[in-house]
Amino acid sequence: MKLFDLTGKTAVVVGGAGGLGQSIAQGLAEAGAKVLISSRKEESLKRAQEEIKAACGKDVFCYAADATDEDQVISLLNAAIEKMGKIQVLVNAQGFNKKQDALDFDISVFRQMLDANVTSFMITAKHFGRHFKENGYGKIINLSSVRGKIATKGTGNAGYCSTKGAVDMLTKQLASEYGQYGITVNAIGPNITATPMMIPVFEKRAAEAGVDVDTYLKQQGAGNPMRRMGMPEDIVGTAIFLASPASDFMTGNILYPDGGLTAIG
Ligand SMILES: NC(=O)c1ccc[n+]([C@@H]2O[C@H](COP(=O)([O-])OP(=O)(O)OC[C@H]3O[C@@H](n4cnc5c(N)ncnc54)[C@H](OP(=O)(O)O)[C@@H]3O)[C@@H](O)[C@H]2O)c1
Incomplete structure (x- = not known):
């Protein structure tokens, strides 16, 4: 058996137009x-589809x-089965982070984060789980974060940390x-990762800190044992492992491709 080979497998990546x-x-x-x-967003999906084709020559649906809408998730599952046959892998990579001081947190935003970051993971796991049960095989990979395990110094992450802690227990x-x-x-519990979509955020933060982007990224990575920031391939390798037969006896784990942050956090 080729342990890391996904030939013949089918995967649905929710949040598949996002950075990770x-x-x-x-x-x-x-x-x-x-x-x-x-x-x-249809237009984001088309952009991602074209970029994947340009980067590696592969067509994705x-x-x-x-x-967050149960009926739409059922439609998604049915569409995926129609296009690809039985589905074996579900990746939940959707969600968002809105940072607000806990003392002033807008509770409607908190509820939206719970819906997008937790409830949607449950809805997809429920319906893809039923399909996987019928087939006697399936792999669910949830994007959590180091913030499900370690709080941040200072204010802002009450919403995000709560939702990622919930993803870990789910x-x-x-x-x-x-x-x-x-x-x-x-x-998978990534540390902050330099995806293409994070670059505008980094540019803004670097400008606010009065440094160039390279210096900002080096500063961000400096606190990790590996002394660098996470790159997409650090997360991708973990996802391939969790989608592949190599991880068939691993379940209920949170893997941290985080440069060692959780080891010292
Ligand atoms: N990047 C990091 O540094 C980092 C670190 C740790 C953990 N994570 C986690 O990794 C996951 C992906 O992060 P990312 O950086 O790739 O974020 P991103 O670039 O903002 O992408 C998020 C994706 O989720 C989709 N999405 C949001 N709400 C949705 C909904 N209700 N239904 C379906 N799709 C929805 C977005 O597209 P639409 O708006 O078009 O729906 C987008 O494609 C998230 O769970 C995040 O918390 C990221």
């Missing part, structure tokens, strides 16, 4: 899988759906319930 989702979708396609990317509970059906459920 697109990188993971490309990595899974390069490892041999048929891939469908999904997010809410796309389907627009809001993962991952463990689903692993406990789904293991009997041959389904593994694991999470």
Whole structure:
């Protein structure tokens, strides 16, 4: 058996037009899988589809759906089956982070974060889980964060940290319930990662700090044991492992491609 080969596998990447989702979708396609990317905006999906084709020559399918809406997730699953046949891998890479001081947190924003960052993971895991159970095999990969385990110094992350802590426990509970059906459920906990979509954010933060982007990125990475910031390939390799037969006996784990931050956090 080729442990890391995804030839003949099919994967749906929710949030697949985002920085990490697109990188993971490309990595899974390069490892041999048929891939469908999904997010809410059709135009972002088309852009990601074209960029993946240009980067590695692989065609991926796309389907627009809001993962917080159960009916749309059912439609997504049906569309994925129609385009690719039985699905074996689900990646949840959707969500957002809005930083606000806890003392002034807008509770409607907090609720939106719970919906996008947690409830949508449950909805997809419920419906893809049913499909995986029918087939006796499946792999669910949830994008958590180091912020599910370690709080940030200072204010702003009450919403994000709570949702990522919830993703970690959802991952463990689903692993406990789904293991009997041959389904593994694991999470990836990245540190801040230099995806193409993060570059404008870095440029803004670097300008605010009065340094150039290279200096800013070096400063950001300096606190990690590995002394550098995470790159998409650091996360992609972990996703390929969790999608592949190499991880068939691993479930309920949160893997940290984080340069060692959680070791010292
Ligand atoms: N980048 C990092 O440094 C980092 C570090 C640790 C963890 N993470 C986690 O990794 C995941 C991906 O992060 P990212 O940096 O790639 O974020 P991103 O670039 O903002 O991408 C997020 C994606 O999720 C989609 N999305 C948002 N809400 C959705 C919904 N309700 N239904 C379907 N799709 C939805 C967005 O597209 P639409 O708006 O078109 O729907 C977008 O494609 C997130 O869970 C994030 O918390 C990221």
